[in-house]
Each structure stands twice: as structure tokens, then as C-alpha cells.
Amino acid sequence: MTIFFAILFCVSTLVLVAGLAMKIAQYARTPAPLKIPTTPAPLTKGGVALRLGREAVLFESLYRANRLLWLFAIVFHLGLAVVLIRHGRYFQAEIGFLTQLVQPLAQPAGLAMVAGLGLLLVRRFVSERVRYVTRPSDILMLVLLLGIGVTGMAMKCVVHTDIVAVKAFFTGLMGFELRPLPNDPLLGLHLLLVCLLMIVFPFSKLLHAPGLFFSPTRNQTDTPREVRHLAPWAARLEEK
Amino acid sequence: MAAAPFDIPALGDPARHPVPAIKADAMAASRPYVAAEAHQQPLGFPGELTEGWEKRAIDHMGGLLSKYRSLQVFMDICVKCGACTDKCHYFLGTADPKNMPVARADLFRSVYRRYFTPVGKLAPGLVGARDMSKEVLDEWYSYFHQCSQCRRCSVFCPYGIDTAEISMAARDIMDSIGQGQKYCNEIIGKVHKIGNNLGLPAPALIDTLEGLEEDILDETGVPVRLPIDEAGAEVLLVTPSADFFAEPHVLGLMGYAKVFHAAGVSWTLSTKASEAGNFGMFIGNYEQMRKISMRIREAAQELGVKRIIFGECGHAWRVAYSFLNTLAGPWDFLDPRYPVPQHILEFTSDLIARKGIKLDKSGNDGMVLTVHDSCNVARGARMGDRPGGQFTIPRDVIKAAVPKFVDMHPDTICDKTYCCGGGGGLLTDELIELRVKGASPRMEALKDVVDKEGVTHMAAMCAICKAQFTKILPYYDFDREMVVSVHQLVSNAIVLGDND
Ligand code: SF4
Numbered sequence: 001m002t003i004f005f006a007i008l009f010c011v012s013t014l015v016l017v018a019g020l021a022m023k024i025a026q027y028a029r030t031p032a033p034l035k036i037p038t039t040p041a042p043l044t045k046g047g048v049a050l051r052l053g054r055e056a057v058l059f060e061s062l063y064r065a066n067r068l069l070w071l072f073a074i075v076f077h078l079g080l081a082v083v084l085i086r087h088g089r090y091f092q093a094e095i096g097f098l099t100q101l102v103q104p105l106a107q108p109a110g111l112a113m114v115a116g117l118g119l120l121l122v123r124r125f126v127s128e129r130v131r132y133v134t135r136p137s138d139i140l141m142l143v144l145l146l147g148i149g150v151t152g153m154a155m156k157c158v159v160h161t162d163i164v165a166v167k168a169f170f171t172g173l174m175g176f177e178l179r180p181l182p183n184d185p186l187l188g189l190h191l192l193l194v195c196l197l198m199i200v201f202p203f204s205k206l207l208h209a210p211g212l213f214f215s216p217t218r219n220q221t222d223t224p225r226e227v228r229h230l231a232p233w234a235a236r237l238e239e240k
Numbered sequence: 241m242a243a244a245p246f247d248i249p250a251l252g253d254p255a256r257h258p259v260p261a262i263k264a265d266a267m268a269a270s271r272p273y274v275a276a277e278a279h280q281q282p283l284g285f286p287g288e289l290t291e292g293w294e295k296r297a298i299d300h301m302g303g304l305l306s307k308y309r310s311l312q313v314f315m316d317i318c319v320k321c322g323a324c325t326d327k328c329h330y331f332l333g334t335a336d337p338k339n340m341p342v343a344r345a346d347l348f349r350s351v352y353r354r355y356f357t358p359v360g361k362l363a364p365g366l367v368g369a370r371d372m373s374k375e376v377l378d379e380w381y382s383y384f385h386q387c388s389q390c391r392r393c394s395v396f397c398p399y400g401i402d403t404a405e406i407s408m409a410a411r412d413i414m415d416s417i418g419q420g421q422k423y424c425n426e427i428i429g430k431v432h433k434i435g436n437n438l439g440l441p442a443p444a445l446i447d448t449l450e451g452l453e454e455d456i457l458d459e460t461g462v463p464v465r466l467p468i469d470e471a472g473a474e475v476l477l478v479t480p481s482a483d484f485f486a487e488p489h490v491l492g493l494m495g496y497a498k499v500f501h502a503a504g505v506s507w508t509l510s511t512k513a514s515e516a517g518n519f520g521m522f523i524g525n526y527e528q529m530r531k532i533s534m535r536i537r538e539a540a541q542e543l544g545v546k547r548i549i550f551g552e553c554g555h556a557w558r559v560a561y562s563f564l565n566t567l568a569g570p571w572d573f574l575d576p577r578y579p580v581p582q583h584i585l586e587f588t589s590d591l592i593a594r595k596g597i598k599l600d601k602s603g604n605d606g607m608v609l610t611v612h613d614s615c616n617v618a619r620g621a622r623m624g625d626r627p628g629g630q631f632t633i634p635r636d637v638i639k640a641a642v643p644k645f646v647d648m649h650p651d652t653i654c655d656k657t658y659c660c661g662g663g664g665g666l667l668t669d670e671l672i673e674l675r676v677k678g679a680s681p682r683m684e685a686l687k688d689v690v691d692k693e694g695v696t697h698m699a700a701m702c703a704i705c706k707a708q709f710t711k712i713l714p715y716y717d718f719d720r721e722m723v724v725s726v727h728q729l730v731s732n733a734i735v736l737g738d739n740d
């Protein structure tokens with residue numbers, strides 16, 4: 001089990017990092033030939049940063065669009081964020097300040113994450129319009145995340161795992177040193193699903209996370225009259 | 241109004257307007273006439289669909305994906321959250337689920353997935369990936385011509401996914417394989433050949449303008465000029481050709497003339513740039529959009545003007561404000577004290593604020609006004625020097641010209657405004673059912689203020705909105721003359737006479 005997961009973790013981390021890097025490079029490389037910010041749009045770079053920040057943290061547009069969905073989404077993402085920070089303790093020799101700070105929130109956050117995912121899943125079936133646009137992959141993605149959340153919570157609340165050993169495994173892995181992983185089926189399942197998630201991330205709709213920052217309707221300043229905005233391929237048309 | 245061959249949506253309360261239950265394929269049969277070879281070839285597009293078009297479509301798609309970050313990013317990042325599903329006026333009016341922005345975009349996305357993503361290549365069923373086929377193309381042709389590119393969906397999507405961009409790309413691909421839309425391509429052909437969308441030749445234009453000068457003289461006793469091709473004028477006015485032709489547009493044109501006259505600013509129209517509209521945007525074709533824009537540059541240089549001002553038209557203003565500098569700039573030969581281009585509403589509102597012109601509201605006695613924020617102005621462009629100027633400036637001008645102004649329901653104005661139902665190259669008779677149904681959210685909000693506030697007129701600042709409303713208002717038992725140009729109100733109120 002130890003060797004299997006050591007290899008799997010290295011591979012899936014590689015896929016995640018390389019896949020994301022490739023996608024981000026593709027987005028960054030592709031020109032945006034025309035200014036298309038949705039108005040009223042900020043006039044300055046600082047304004048754009050603020051706009052993107054509000055979208056990323058508060059889900060501002062979603063709030064305007066659909067309050068209930070906003071609530072489900074915030075509950076899930078906030079829970080996920082806390083849980084992720086909290087997982088820092090498995091990778092840091094010295095537990096960091098942030099990780100310590102969220103310590104008491106870990107359990108409610110895990111619950112919030114699972115509850116948010118559950119609600120999002122139910123919504124996929126209950127709402128006629130959402131059902132219409134749902135593909136199998138949309139459901140699988142939610143189920144995958146739910147699986148991760150539920151196995152994680154189970155280890156925390158029901159069948160405890162030797163987390164000291166887990167930490168030893170991961171900190172060891174980071175120094176390319178093999179230390180044994182506890183032989184616990186729940187932990188195995190949890191890690192398996194996490195690896196799967198890391199592998200599918202760069203090929204799935206989870207790209208919305210980096211993608212938001214590349215969305216021209218949200219990340220452009222509204223200055224087309226002041227600044228000429230010419231893409232390289234469009235500039236070549238002018239030479240003709 | 242004569243009975244229509246289709247149901248007209250019932251209008252409720254805009255505050256609690258119901259979202260229809262989906263009716264699959266309700267509008268599958270709605271499609272505009274396909275462009276003939278005669279409309280395609282002058283634009284450099286193939287005349288018809290020929291052998292091997294599927295591959296050419298995919299190749300073109302690949303090209304667009306590498307040229308437009310918007311398209312590439314929007315293809316990848318939709319989470320199918322459904323937040324946009326009840327935001328499109330065409331879905332609200334027709335109940336056809338493929339008019340939900342995400343479902344419309346998915347018609348494109350399903351093909352993208354199949355050819356450009358690993359999962360779509362390996363397990364198409366998992367992500368709903370589809371081969372490019374005639375069946376898919378037929379769906380594209382129907383539903384990408386049921387999007388007015390109004391961008392309302394982009395406001396509400398958590399990632400700003402703009403289905404208008406996707407519709408434009410789809411139309412560009414269809415043009416590139418020989419399945420263009422007649423209405424748009426015929427019009428673009430006219431712009432290239434004659435100079436404007438309506439195909440009005442120079443002598444007809446000159447004639448019309450002389451007639452308008454006489455009308456104003458008869459009505460006011462003041463000799464207001466409507467000059468054309470006058471070299472050395474300070475301002476080149478570029479306006480939609482509907483302004484030369486139909487009501488209420490032409491009443492707006494007389495308004496612009498009176499404003500220039502009262503302000504003592506010399507101006508001219510141009511036979512070469514006798515059209516502000518740029519249908520190159522509707523068909524998503526950068527080169528066409530650029531070519532149409534270049535006429536304005538040439539006209540400005542030939543006439544030696546110092547400033548360029550655009551008349552009332554929504555998508556024309558979007559192309560002008562957002563793209564003109566990119567497409568046809570740099571504009572360093574113009575007077576740097578003014579933005580390039582300016583909107584006539586910016587010009588007029590500035591004059592009102594500086595007391596450069598005087599308005600007398602009694603000229604519009606008895607009118608209670610509301611305003612329709614044209615989508616391409618509201619969500620595609622700005623006016624003035626601060627965000628949201630496109631909402632305040634038109635309202636300031638209207639309020640200065642009329643005795644009473646009221647806004648429609650807040651969910652239906654400003655950046656949440658509903659499309660008139662005829663934008664994006666859909667203003668054609670064979671799409672009348674779509675146009676009537678798509679207008680229902682706007683009609684609902686209008687009826688609300690008519691009933692509650694006694695609104696008598698709705699001002700619009702876009703030639704397409706004006707044409708669409710005059711046509712479809714009667715379907716909802718309103719008078720077609722309810723829709724007015726903003727500068728028609730200015731025209732009624734402006735005090736002419738000495739300007740010293
Ligand atoms: S751009 Fe407008 S018409 Fe097109 S899908 Fe979005 S809301 Fe509907």
C-alpha cells in the first residue's frame with residue numbers, strides 16, 4: 001500500500017501540476033483581440049483586481065443570479081477552503097499559523113463541504129432546467145468530491161486513522177523518503193479518490209478555478225478609447 | 241392587430257415573473273433564410289455547403305480557439321451551474337430549453353469537446369461530446385440565430401461566460417463553410433457596395449436631407465442644416481441609416497441637427513460612412529468588422545474633420561466605443577481633446593450641463609417617459625468618463641427634455657436590461673415569432689409602468705430597438721408610436737434661435 005500510494009501520489013501531482021500549467025499557458029498565450037468587459041467595468045487595473053477578488057471570494061455575480069445556488073456554492077467552497085488549509089498539517093513539519101487558526105473549524109467545515117455538495121447534487125435532479133444541462137460527468141464530479149468528503153469525515157469522526165503516521169508518510173514523500181502508510185481501507189479510499197480528483201482536474205470543468213482569472217469579460221479594464229488594444233494576429237492584418 | 245399564427249406570451253408582474261417549464265424543441269423550426277451564393281461571395285465566403293464541410297468547420301473552430309481567449313476559456317470553464325438558465329429573454333419567451341444560455345453554448349461545446357479535449361475524444365458520452373454532423377449544424381443554424389448577442393447571460397454567470405461570443409464564433413464557422421444567414425450577409429454586401437445597410441445611394445440621401453431641412457424650417461422657422469460630405473466641418477456624424485428613413489429614427493436625426501445648430505458646431509454626414517451599424521460583429525467576423533470600420537477612418541480623413549460622433553444605435557456604439565480604436569485606429573489625426581469616438585448623447589448631455597443649449601420641457605407636454613436600455617449600450621459599451629455613464633447620461637438627457645420620467649422594474653434595466661428581441665441580426669421577418677416572444681420580458685416591464693405610472697412613451701437609443709418595437713408593440717396591444725428616439729425628445733424641447 002505504501003509504495004502504491006507513493007507512486008500514485010507522485011504521478012497524480014505531476015498530472016495536476018503539468019496539466020494545469022499547460023492549460024494556464026494556453027489561456028495566457030491565446031490573445032484577446034477585442035475589449036469585451038461586461039459593463040459597468042472598472043477603468044483601472046486595481047479596479048479589475050477588486051472585481052476579480054469579489055468574484056473569487058464572494059461569488060458576486062452568482063449572488064445576483066441565484067441566491068439559493070449562491071448559498072449552496074458558498075457553503076461548499078468555504079468548507080473546502082478550510083478543510084484544505086487544515087490539511088496543511090500533513091505536509092508541514094512545523095504546523096503553520098493559518099493551519100492552526102482554522103483548527104477548531106475543521107469539523108464544521110467538513111460538514112459544510114459535504115452538506116453543500118449534497119445540496120448541489122440534489123439540485124441537479126430536482127431543478128428541471130439544471131437537469132436538462134447535466135451530463136454524467138457533472139454528477140460524477142460531485143460524487144467524487146462527496147466521496148472524498150465523506151471518507152475524510154468518517155476518519156475524523158468514526159474510525160480514527162493514525163494521523164501521525166499519515167503525516168510521516170507525506171512529509172517523508174516530500175523529501176523522497178518512503179515511510180509506511182497505515183493500512184486502513186478508509187484512508188486508502190480517501191487517498192485514491194483524492195488522486196483521481198487531481199488527475200481529472202486539468203481535464204474537467206474544475207478548470208473554472210484558474211479560468212475565472214482569464215475570463216476577458218471580467219479581467220479587462222474598460223479603456224478601449226484611451227488605449228489601442230491590438231492582438232498580434234490582428235496587427236498582421238494591418239500590414240496587408 | 242391581426243391574429244398571429246402563434247401564441248403571444250401573457251404578461252405578468254416583472255417583480256415575480258415566472259420562469260416557464262421547459263418545452264423541448266419548441267423553436268427548433270425557427271431559422272432565418274440561408275444566404276445565397278450572391279450574398280456569400282462578395283464577403284469572401286463559400287456560396288454553399290460542399291463536400292468535406294465537417295472537417296473545414298472543425299479546422300476553422302481550431303483557428304478561432306487559438307485566436308480568441310474568450311472562446312477557449314468559455315469552452316472549458318462552464319460548471320453547468322444553471323445560474324444563467326432563466327436569464328435569456330428568448331428562453332423566457334419561448335420556453336425552448338436550447339435557448340437557455342448554457343444549453344445554447346453547449347451546442348458548440350459538445351463539438352469542441354469531441355475534437356479538442358482528451359475526455360471528449362476517449363469517452364464522448366461522459367461529457368456529451370458529439371461529432372460535427374448535419375444534424376448538429378441544423379441545430380446550430382436554428383439556435384445560434386436565436387441569440388441576439390445581448391450579453392445578459394454574461395452578467396449573471398459566475399465566470400462571465402458570454403454566450404454572445406460563442407454565437408459569434410458559431411456564425412463565423414457557418415459562414416466559413418457556406419451556410420451564412422441571408423439577412424446579415426446581404427446587408428454587409430450593401431455596406432460594401434453602396435455604403436449603408438439600407439442601400440440608400442448618395443443622391444437619395446442628399447434628397448432626404450434636403451427634405452428634412454425643409455420640414456424643420458416649416459415647423460420652427462429656423463434654417464437648420466443637415467450637411468453631407470462637407471469638407472472642413474468640425475464633426476463627422478456617423479449614424480445608422482435607419483435615421484435617414486423611418487420613424488421614429490428620422491425624428492432623432494432632426495434632433496441631432498438641431499443640437500449642432502443650437503450649439504453652433506459645424507458638422508457633416510458622409511456618403512461614404514453613411515452607416516454606423518456594423519453587422520460584421522453579428523456574424524463574428526473580425527475582418528468584415530474591420531473593413532466596415534475603415535470606411536469611417538477614410539471618410540474622416542477625406543473630410544478633414546476634428547471629431548467623430550455616433551448617432552443612436554446600440555451595436556454600432558458597441559463597435560465604435562469598444563472596437564473602433566482597435567479596428568481602425570490610431571486616431572491621432574483628430575483633435576486629442578475629445579474621445580474618439582463620442583456618442584451624440586455624450587455631446588448633448590455635456591451641452592445641457594454647460595447650458596450650451598436650452599431645453600423647454602413643455603415641448604413634450606403630456607408625455608410620461610420610460611427608457612429602454614439597449615443591451616449593446618448597457619452591457620457592451622460605456623458613455624462619459626465613469627463606469628455606468630451609459631445608464632446615467634441617457635437618463636439625464638431625457639429628464640432634461642420631458643416633464644415626467646419613470647424607470648421600469650430594477651431587474652429589467654441598466655446592466656440587467658432585457659433585449660428588445662430583435663438584436664444580433666435577427667431583425668428579419670421570417671423570425672417574427674422569435675422576435676415577438678423574445679420581447680415579452682421587456683413588454684412585461686413596460687406594461688407594468690404603463691399600468692402603474694401612466695407611462696405614455698418609451699425612449700430607445702438604438703436603431704434596431706426602435707425598428708423592433710415599432711413592429712412588435714401592436715402584438716402586445718400597444719401603439720407603435722409609443723417608442724421614440726431620445727433625440728426626438730430633445731428635438732421637441734430644444735430652444736432654437738440665436739446661438740451666440
Ligand atoms: S447573449 Fe442574450 S440572447 Fe444570447 S444567450 Fe445570452 S441572454 Fe440569450
Ligand code: SF4
Pocket residue numbers: 317318319320321322323324325341342396397398399400401
Ligand atoms: S451561469 Fe455560467 S457556469 Fe453556470 S451554467 Fe451558465 S454559463 Fe455555465
